[in-house]
Amino acid sequence: MTGTEAPEALAVLDRDGLDALVAALVADGRTVVGPTVRDGAIVLAELASAAELPYGWGVELDAGRYRLVRREDGAAFAHSAGPQSWKSYLHPARERLWSADRTPEGDLSFTADEPEAPSYAFLGVRPCDLRAIAIQDGVLTGGRHTDGGYGKRRKRALLIAAECTEPGATCFCVSTGGGPAADAGYDLALTEVVDEGGHRFLVRVGSEEGARLLEQVPHRAADMVTDASARAAVDAARDRMGRALPPVDLRTLLGASLAAERWDDVASRCLTCGNCTMVCPTCFCTTTEEVTDLTGDHTERWQRWDSCFDLDFSYLHEGPVRSSGRARYRQWLTHKLSTWHDQFGTSGCVGCGRCIAWCPAGIDITEEVAALHAELETEKETER
Amino acid sequence: MTAVPVPYLVVDRRRETEESVTLRLEPVAEALDDFAPGQFAMVHCFGRGEIPLSVSSVQTTGGLAHTIRNVGAVSDGLCAARVGDLLGLRGPYGTSWELDRARGRDVLVVAGGIGLAPLRPLILSALAEPEAYGRVSVLVGARTPGDLIAREEIESWPTAYTRVMVDWPDKEWRGDVGVVTQLLGRAPFDPAGTWAFVCGPEPMIRATARELADRGVPKERIRVSLERNMRCATGHCGHCQLGPLLVCRDGPVAGWDVAEPLLSVREL
Ligand SMILES: Cc1cc2nc3c(=O)[nH]c(=O)nc-3n(C[C@H](O)[C@H](O)[C@H](O)COP(=O)(O)OP(=O)(O)OC[C@H]3O[C@@H](n4cnc5c(N)ncnc54)[C@H](O)[C@@H]3O)c2cc1C
Ligand code: SF4
Ligand code: FES
Numbered sequence: 001m002t003g004t005e006a007p008e009a010l011a012v013l014d015r016d017g018l019d020a021l022v023a024a025l026v027a028d029g030r031t032v033v034g035p036t037v038r039d040g041a042i043v044l045a046e047l048a049s050a051a052e053l054p055y056g057w058g059v060e061l062d063a064g065r066y067r068l069v070r071r072e073d074g075a076a077f078a079h080s081a082g083p084q085s086w087k088s089y090l091h092p093a094r095e096r097l098w099s100a101d102r103t104p105e106g107d108l109s110f111t112a113d114e115p116e117a118p119s120y121a122f123l124g125v126r127p128c129d130l131r132a133i134a135i136q137d138g139v140l141t142g143g144r145h146t147d148g149g150y151g152k153r154r155k156r157a158l159l160i161a162a163e164c165t166e167p168g169a170t171c172f173c174v175s176t177g178g179g180p181a182a183d184a185g186y187d188l189a190l191t192e193v194v195d196e197g198g199h200r201f202l203v204r205v206g207s208e209e210g211a212r213l214l215e216q217v218p219h220r221a222a223d224m225v226t227d228a229s230a231r232a233a234v235d236a237a238r239d240r241m242g243r244a245l246p247p248v249d250l251r252t253l254l255g256a257s258l259a260a261e262r263w264d265d266v267a268s269r270c271l272t273c274g275n276c277t278m279v280c281p282t283c284f285c286t287t288t289e290e291v292t293d294l295t296g297d298h299t300e301r302w303q304r305w306d307s308c309f310d311l312d313f314s315y316l317h318e319g320p321v322r323s324s325g326r327a328r329y330r331q332w333l334t335h336k337l338s339t340w341h342d343q344f345g346t347s348g349c350v351g352c353g354r355c356i357a358w359c360p361a362g363i364d365i366t367e368e369v370a371a372l373h374a375e376l377e378t379e380k381e382t383e384r
Numbered sequence: 385m386t387a388v389p390v391p392y393l394v395v396d397r398r399r400e401t402e403e404s405v406t407l408r409l410e411p412v413a414e415a416l417d418d419f420a421p422g423q424f425a426m427v428h429c430f431g432r433g434e435i436p437l438s439v440s441s442v443q444t445t446g447g448l449a450h451t452i453r454n455v456g457a458v459s460d461g462l463c464a465a466r467v468g469d470l471l472g473l474r475g476p477y478g479t480s481w482e483l484d485r486a487r488g489r490d491v492l493v494v495a496g497g498i499g500l501a502p503l504r505p506l507i508l509s510a511l512a513e514p515e516a517y518g519r520v521s522v523l524v525g526a527r528t529p530g531d532l533i534a535r536e537e538i539e540s541w542p543t544a545y546t547r548v549m550v551d552w553p554d555k556e557w558r559g560d561v562g563v564v565t566q567l568l569g570r571a572p573f574d575p576a577g578t579w580a581f582v583c584g585p586e587p588m589i590r591a592t593a594r595e596l597a598d599r600g601v602p603k604e605r606i607r608v609s610l611e612r613n614m615r616c617a618t619g620h621c622g623h624c625q626l627g628p629l630l631v632c633r634d635g636p637v638a639g640w641d642v643a644e645p646l647l648s649v650r651e652l
Contacts, residue, residue: 098388100430100472108412108430108470112388143633145387145618258649285622288615292431299431306621313623315613317455327651335625342628 010222011203011214013190015050018076018201020217021160022050025121030158033089034123035082040068042082044089047123054079061168061242061353064362073194077124080168081352085281086122086129090153091136094304097149097288102297117152124162124190127182128173128352132281133159134185138344139284158209161186165233169242170353172366176245178350180237182206188214191230202230243353243366246373250347254338257372258330266368267326269361274307276355276363277332282348285313308332333368387618389428389472390416394465395447400533404453404498405463406440409471415446416473420480421505422609422637425450426617428472429461436477436614437462438502438636451501451533477617479637481506481607486579490518492571492601494564494592496525496584500533502609503583511542518578519544521571525564525588528552545571565591568599575600583609590647593640606640627652 013021025032026048035042036052042059045052053076060067061080071078096113103109125133137154140147164171164180173179182189187210190201202222205211246253277283287306292299306313309328314321322328340348349365356364396408419425419439427450428434435458441449454463465471483491483506491510495503510520520543526532529550538546547567549560560567564584578601582592593606612624612631624631627646629638646652 100389100428102430102470106468106470108391108472110388110391110472140620143619145620147618147620258652284620286615287621287623288434290431290433296431301428301434303621306615306623308622308625313613316611321612322651324651331625331652334627335622339625339628343625343630 009205009211010227011205011219012222012226013201013203013217013219015199017218018053018190019050021213022047022123024213024216025123025158029119030121031118032121032123033086035077035079037068041066042068042079044082044084044086050076050123053077053124058166059168061170061357062362063170063356063364064359066357074199075166075192075194077162077190077192078166080164080166080171081126081128081281081354083279083354083358085279085352085354086125086133087136087281087284089120089122090133090157091140091147091150091284094302095149097301097303099298099300112148114148117149117156120153120157121160122157123160125159125182125186126164126352127161127180128164128171128178128350129281130159130161130182130185131178131350132352135282135344135346135348135350136284138346139282142344158213159186160210161189161206163189163191163230163234164237165192167237167240167242168353168357170356170364171241171351172243172245172353173351174238174241174244175247175366176347176349176351181234186210191234193226193229193233195229197225197229200226202226243356243364245349245351245366246370248373250337250369251341252338253369253373253376254334257376258334260372260375262368262371262375263326263330265371266329266363267324269363270325270329271361272309272325272328273360274309275358275360277307277309278305279354279358280336281352281354282336282350283307287313308335333365336365337369387426387474389426389434389474390414391470392473394467394469394471397465397467400451401531403455403463404451404533406449406451406501406533407462407465407471408441408447408449409473410445410447412470416475418442418446419448419476421483421509422481422502423476423478424502424617424636425473425475426477426614427462428474429458429465430470430472432461433458434472435459435462436617436632438609439476440501440504442505451498451504453498474617477632478635481581481637483509483581486510486605487516488518490573490578491520492573492578492580492596493520493522494525494568494580494582494584495523496564496588497527497531498533499584499588499609500524500538503581504534504537506581507541507543514542518574519572521545521573522547523564523567523571524548525567525584526550529554529557547571563591564588565595568592568595576602578605580606582606586611586647593644597640597644603641603644604639607637608640608643609637610635610643
């Protein structure tokens, strides 16, 4: 590829090309992270080579259900979101923020923890997860204060998207304003095509860094057939969403539903385990803890993921502000779909469906929102 | 950049009540940016943790004071600090009282218990410029006389009207008995031309602000200080949410027009 070509130039990689791509990233000193099969799920892990991708695996999903299934076509990216998301790497579950030391003379010093950020290459980022990363960017680096650790890791990360051709039964990205196509925020975007023409990946370039990378690996210019089948597969995926949120203004709906009876209903099923917040790719909440060593003169401030389902989350002198399960589920859902707009200017939901698949009680966000919508409509009817 | 505390030296310590102290602090080297009354710092107690504390005094020298009530692990450690001890501070965080907006108007301050602490620098600013404001009134409520902070200082303020009220008097108490809202009918202020500044426990804020609004003070001019759990103060941890607000960022000081609908929902 030469500098004169448009950044949106199309290319095709075959499986060897993808191998070479991962090898080039590794040779560049990058930590390549992508999907791979482990313990009966498709997890995200550091990849030594593209051979570790979940070729030939798909997933069967439903509320509270996740199962790996074999695929005939050998596709690597024909599975939807697994239990983890990229926040595990960009916004890790535990992180030291700073430490403080006391000297015998009585001096006190504070030192920011600023380890060299790893230079990640994320391979196979779903369009929903691309949007989730953009949302966390806004929360953690878009305001008056910046989360320094996140900012550094994010800046150095290279994102290789994999467009969706096989949405899961729990997917509903289209109804959150997204879709199975990657439209922004990637360095390279792959669309996997498996047909008589072979197993290959249509590549779109989204940045100069992506263009440089592509240049390092064997590829060919895109042919019309590959381009057309890639587009067709993504278009078809758009119409095959497993689920949908009701097509109404969700921000207003949730804002008007604070007193809904449905919250009692869902609270009777919710275990307040917080799984939904852990698997959610946009949930960013953290808490801090103080860790002191045996000398007593060195103390460290650690940040770790927290969940709004935890009773201590809203603790204030006498007790938690949100003590009932009803209030905590309401907080989670209302924040996601409504107050997130007020706080950060976007919705906090990308429709990846993880919270549905990984809820031990099988609670389905789309069903809950539909019920809230129905309740509000009924209320309006009776008022009329 | 991740916010890291800056060392501050405890230069003075005064016991306020049985369970609260005021610490005056001076920066050891570099000072934080100036705090405005109403804003808060995250104060670190070595080995215990960090808590949000409003400034109860701000000096032009970069020095400041915190009045701390001992309610748990971190505040206990801070209350035990002695002159010469070092603490870590980050800030300033949050919104301020913005007393300037009340220029030319009556100023009504209503405080509950330790809620007087963050209002103290506001009262001093208003009294320092008597020509700039209308009548300045200070109404203070506390559970018992022993819970009153800055007792002598309150008496010395040249306000138009100052009253202290306690729920549970002791034998020596000669003042008023009852809840602070009962004083609202007695203080001299013109509701339509008043800015009110309210800080205290949430039920007290609710009762006071409702009554002020009923008496005709525009809701937007009833400024209340909100409190929620805070871990980061930088808008990143999610703990301080109150509906659409991140209290560390959009508060702690907010108008009653914004706060009322939020504080009216149980467990929001
Ligand atoms: C903006 C703001 C200003 C404040 N100003 C003052 C002040 O000027 N003087 C004063 O005495 N108090 C003030 N507080 C309250 C003070 O922050 C809490 O009393 C303190 O955090 C309690 O911590 P603790 O560890 O001593 O107590 P504990 O009750 O033992 O705390 C237990 C746990 O809950 C957490 N926790 C409890 N309450 C809060 C809270 N409000 N915010 C964050 N975490 C909390 C603690 O960090 C701790 O992990 C203010 C609170 C806010 C939000
Ligand atoms: S909705 Fe499901 S996953 Fe979320 S806290 Fe409740 S039981 Fe756990
Ligand atoms: S205290 Fe962390 S977001 Fe406000």
